[in-house]
Amino acid sequence: MMNIEKKLLQFIHDKVDFDYSFYIKERMTCKICGKEIKDGQKICNSCKIKENKQNKFNERVEKIINSKVNFKKFGWGVQISKILNMTSQASIRWIKKNMKDFYEKECVKSKNSKLN
Numbered sequence: 001m002m003n004i005e006k007k008l009l010q011f012i013h014d015k016v017d018f019d020y021s022f023y024i025k026e027r028m029t030c031k032i033c034g035k036e037i038k039d040g041q042k043i044c045n046s047c048k049i050k051e052n053k054q055n056k057f058n059e060r061v062e063k064i065i066n067s068k069v070n071f072k073k074f075g076w077g078v079q080i081s082k083i084l085n086m087t088s089q090a091s092i093r094w095i096k097k098n099m100k101d102f103y104e105k106e107c108v109k110s111k112n113s114k115l116n
């Protein structure tokens with residue numbers, strides 16, 4: 001009888017003292033902003049959105065620079081628009097806004113802003 005009681009007490013004691021900490025996953029924080037994030041993520045959603053935007057931006061710049069479009073020739077807007085999958089007006093506007101130096105130095109400008 002005594003023995004069983006002891007065992008029972010020991011059992012309860014073990015349960016209470018049991019280290020559950022490994023069940024509680026380590027708090028994860030965003031590598032960029034340090035905000036707490038869900039398990040399985042490396043960066044938080046807002047940083048992910050920012051990063052995606054940055055990636056898309058970089059991708060576009062790369063596409064433009066690596067394209068074989070001759071920006072010294074009229075009609076580059078139409079040509080680059082096919083590469084960027086945008087309208088020529090939007091492409092030109094984007095380059096003007098985001099790649100100002102490139103636009104000023106490399107691109108021939110038409111008086112008709114719809115063309116270049």
Ligand SMILES: [Zn+2]
Nearest residue numbers: 030033044047
């Ligand atoms: Zn973040």
